Amino acid sequence: MEPANSPSKAAMISEADITLGEVDKALVEKGKSTYDVKCQACHSIGENRVVGPGWKGMLTRRKPEWVMNMILNTEAMLSTDAEAQKQLEQCLVRMPNQNLSKDDARNVVEFMRTL
Amino acid sequence: MKRSIIITGGTLGAAAGLFMLVNTLPGCRPSTNVQSAVTGDAANKAYVKPGAYDEFYNFVSGGFSGQLSVYGIPSGRMLRNIPVFSVNPESGWGFSEETKPMLMTTHGFIPWDDSHHPELSQTDGVPDGKWCFINGNNTPRIALVDLGTFRTKSIIEIPNSAGNHSSPFTTGNSEYVVAGTRFSIPMGTDEQRDVSIDSYRENFKGTVSFIHPDPATGKLDIAFQVITPGVNFDLSHAGKGPSEGWFFFSCYNSEQAYSLLEVNASQKDKDFVMALNWKKAEEYAKAGKGRMVPGKHYMNWYDDAKHTGISEVRNEVLQLDPRELKDLIYFMPCPKSPHGCDVDPTGQYIVGSGKLAALIPVFQFSKIQEAIAKNDVEGDFMGIPVLKYASVIKGEVKKPGLGPLHTEFDANGFAYTSFFVSSEIVKWSLETLEPVDRVPTYYSIGHLCVPGGDSKKPWGKYVIAYNKITKDRYLPTGPELAQSAQLFSIDGPKMELLLDFPTIGEPHYAQALPAELVKPREVKFFKIEENQHPYAAKGEKEAKVVREGNKVHVYMTTIRSHFTPDNIEGIKLGDEVYFHVTNFEQDWDVPHGFAIKGAATAELLVMPGETQTMKWIPDQIGVTPMYCTDFCSALHQEMQGYIRVSPANSKVELKGVTKSYDAGS
Numbered sequence: 168m169e170p171a172n173s174p175s176k177a178a179m180i181s182e183a184d185i186t187l188g189e190v191d192k193a194l195v196e197k198g199k200s201t202y203d204v205k206c207q208a209c210h211s212i213g214e215n216r217v218v219g220p221g222w223k224g225m226l227t228r229r230k231p232e233w234v235m236n237m238i239l240n241t242e243a244m245l246s247t248d249a250e251a252q253k254q255l256e257q258c259l260v261r262m263p264n265q266n267l268s269k270d271d272a273r274n275v276v277e278f279m280r281t282l
Numbered sequence: 283m284k285r286s287i288i289i290t291g292g293t294l295g296a297a298a299g300l301f302m303l304v305n306t307l308p309g310c311r312p313s314t315n316v317q318s319a320v321t322g323d324a325a326n327k328a329y330v331k332p333g334a335y336d337e338f339y340n341f342v343s344g345g346f347s348g349q350l351s352v353y354g355i356p357s358g359r360m361l362r363n364i365p366v367f368s369v370n371p372e373s374g375w376g377f378s379e380e381t382k383p384m385l386m387t388t389h390g391f392i393p394w395d396d397s398h399h400p401e402l403s404q405t406d407g408v409p410d411g412k413w414c415f416i417n418g419n420n421t422p423r424i425a426l427v428d429l430g431t432f433r434t435k436s437i438i439e440i441p442n443s444a445g446n447h448s449s450p451f452t453t454g455n456s457e458y459v460v461a462g463t464r465f466s467i468p469m470g471t472d473e474q475r476d477v478s479i480d481s482y483r484e485n486f487k488g489t490v491s492f493i494h495p496d497p498a499t500g501k502l503d504i505a506f507q508v509i510t511p512g513v514n515f516d517l518s519h520a521g522k523g524p525s526e527g528w529f530f531f532s533c534y535n536s537e538q539a540y541s542l543l544e545v546n547a548s549q550k551d552k553d554f555v556m557a558l559n560w561k562k563a564e565e566y567a568k569a570g571k572g573r574m575v576p577g578k579h580y581m582n583w584y585d586d587a588k589h590t591g592i593s594e595v596r597n598e599v600l601q602l603d604p605r606e607l608k609d610l611i612y613f614m615p616c617p618k619s620p621h622g623c624d625v626d627p628t629g630q631y632i633v634g635s636g637k638l639a640a641l642i643p644v645f646q647f648s649k650i651q652e653a654i655a656k657n658d659v660e661g662d663f664m665g666i667p668v669l670k671y672a673s674v675i676k677g678e679v680k681k682p683g684l685g686p687l688h689t690e691f692d693a694n695g696f697a698y699t700s701f702f703v704s705s706e707i708v709k710w711s712l713e714t715l716e717p718v719d720r721v722p723t724y725y726s727i728g729h730l731c732v733p734g735g736d737s738k739k740p741w742g743k744y745v746i747a748y749n750k751i752t753k754d755r756y757l758p759t760g761p762e763l764a765q766s767a768q769l770f771s772i773d774g775p776k777m778e779l780l781l782d783f784p785t786i787g788e789p790h791y792a793q794a795l796p797a798e799l800v801k802p803r804e805v806k807f808f809k810i811e812e813n814q815h816p817y818a819a820k821g822e823k824e825a826k827v828v829r830e831g832n833k834v835h836v837y838m839t840t841i842r843s844h845f846t847p848d849n850i851e852g853i854k855l856g857d858e859v860y861f862h863v864t865n866f867e868q869d870w871d872v873p874h875g876f877a878i879k880g881a882a883t884a885e886l887l888v889m890p891g892e893t894q895t896m897k898w899i900p901d902q903i904g905v906t907p908m909y910c911t912d913f914c915s916a917l918h919q920e921m922q923g924y925i926r927v928s929p930a931n932s933k934v935e936l937k938g939v940t941k942s943y944d945a946g947s
């Protein structure tokens with residue numbers, strides 16, 4: 168019997184999967200509450216690093232689908248994506264997969280748009 | 283390589299004499315050449331390459347370790363040691379506030395037991411991979427281990443029982459698991475229990491209890507208890523197929539001895555197998571034919587949403603008396619102190635193993651039914667009918683070896699019986715009752731296990747021996763040597779030794795099933811949103827320190843790799859501090875540990891999404907360190923904090939913080 172290789176088998180998110188319209192206040196609120204429980208321990212919403220990079224201006228640096236993949240396919244990103252690996256070299260802690268649903272991750276992106 | 287077996291006849295003297303010899307003389311082991319017992323491709327058959335999975339899970343009792351260990355088969359690699367009846371400092375089992383209730387009994391908190399028989403839950407008579415039951419022998423209890431979490435979910439204490447040995451065998455759909463007394467005892471009020479030991483015959487009784495596991499929650503509850511004459515119950519198995527609805531128990535000490543049992547309980551030529559009609563018993567219980575009798579007991583259950591063990595206490599138990607309910611139990615004579623009591627896959631045959639006999643009686647269910655219908659009895663034992671031996675047996679396996687103990691089955695009509703005294707496994711045909719093959723075991727085998735081997739559909743493939751003595755098989759380790767198991771292939775006509783592997787405690791009995799039935803159930807983490815622990819901190823925003831009189835509650839979080847709060851001040855001598863540690867990682871395989879210098883308890887090991895509590899009574903003034911014990915990231919060694927302890931009258935303000943110099947907030 169062979170074990171499955173990747174702990175996370177969720178499909179990678181592509182550009183076509185996300186459209187950004189007007190900032191949706193309701194989604195922002197939901198994204199913030201997910202942040203409070205599952206991300207805040209390691210990410211500030213300012214510029215400074217805690218365990219991981221600060222989130223200010225995230226979507227000016229990163230494409231939304233890249234961010235979604237970082238959240239939903241963390242292991243795959245840390246082992247294949249050059250940008251994510253650069254961050255890991257600096258932070259030295261592997262970002263945990265916090266097992267968000269796709270909707271939760273989308274809400275977090277919405278929240279990031281306000282930062 | 284066959285050895286000749288010396289059979290000196292079925293007399294007690296000869297069998298018992300040999301029994302002692304083999305046990306005490308080091309030179310008395312089989313002289314088979316060790317090398318020659320293993321053939322060329324054995325290594326291949328037991329080899330599982332790095333990164334690949336084993337085909338079977340093997341759940342092995344920890345014996346006097348009180349635990350349940352898990353091995354992969356065929357590699358014999360140990361995967362896990364699950365704490366059940368004994369505390370386990372490694373995981374905080376029995377040390378954290380949440381797990382302490384699991385080990386509560388009417389005698390108070392008990393940190394240990396002797397666990398004997400793992401039994402997998404069944405659907406339609408076949409192991410289903412949902413639960414594994416195991417008995418606590420010493421302080422009678424039954425536990426249910428959830429195979430989704432590999433943790434003990436439920437432990438129930440058995441009242442009116444002493445030495446819970448013939449347990450916890452299951453009915454075909456796990457409607458019930460049974461718990462039978464090894465020791466009979468006086469029961470009832472204080473006065474009824476405070477009697478002379480000499481009055482055994484008059485005052486001592488046995489019980490077999492039927493415990494119902496709730497299918498949804500895994501909570502264990504005693505449905506009813508059948509009171510029996512005073513004997514020792516040893517093992518049991520449920521009927522299946524045609525014998526579905528019946529349960530069979532081996533009993534010894536029909537002499538009703540209460541001293542020097544070694545001699546006094548080995549007098550008679552035959553003891554009994556007890557046949558119990560559990561469907562009838564269930565009917566009587568539901569129809570109100572039983573009575574509630576004193577039987578105080580604890581029911582402990584672990585709530586995976588609250589992450590907390592909860593104890594309930596019951597004062598009574600429903601008892602059925604077969605002297606009034608005449609068609610409930612029947613005794614069948616069985617040669618010489620029967621041990622194993624095993625039902626074949628078709629459910630037609632019940633194999634008794636007289637451990638001091640040199641034969642194996644095979645009872646036939648249809649004949650038992652005829653004998654009952656025709657009242658074909660040879661008398662009664664303490665008011666219970668005893669069926670005629672000749673009327674209820676299919677036949678005897680003659681001179682198979684010495685000291686037959688236990689039998690498991692394959693799917694092809696063969697039985698595998700362990701022989702303690704002659705230290706071997708004998709394969710025999712259920713049809714002809716003739717031995718067809720034998721292999722030596724190293725040494726003195728007790729139980730044995732074929733995957734699914736006590737069920738309706740054995741998977742076969744292997745038989746695993748659980749040995750009582752290893753002597754020269756492993757590197758010596760002082761006076762106490764490794765306990766061990768041995769894996770044999772049973773695919774071919776000849777059994778073939780593949781592997782020895784050491785085990786934990788005493789590997790008393792074990793069961794195995796295909797990994798595919800268990801793997802899909804695995805819980806990888808607990809969802810933090812669903813955590814209902816009253817002191818959970820879901821995210822660092824909820825981390826805080828709260829004083830209630832001299833009790834201080836620290837709502838603490840862990841994530842790789844820091845605690846919040848990690849600087850705590852305002853604790854005073856005389857305080858009782860409760861660290862409620864929530865690990866809000868939501869990823870597989872990332873527990874965090876928690877330890878405090880000088881804490882008179884074990885560490886906590888907190889699974890992702892879980893909350894666990896350490897109670898700490900500071901005893902020295904100063905600044906005390908705490909840290910994470912489980913290597914959680916490259917910065918694990920940085921996962922630490924300080925707790926300041928001040929004198930009882932100090933005015934230091936209570937606070938808990940984690941400061942980030944970089945983020946500033």
Ligand SMILES: [Cu+2]
Binds near residue numbers: 841914918
């Ligand atoms: Cu840690």
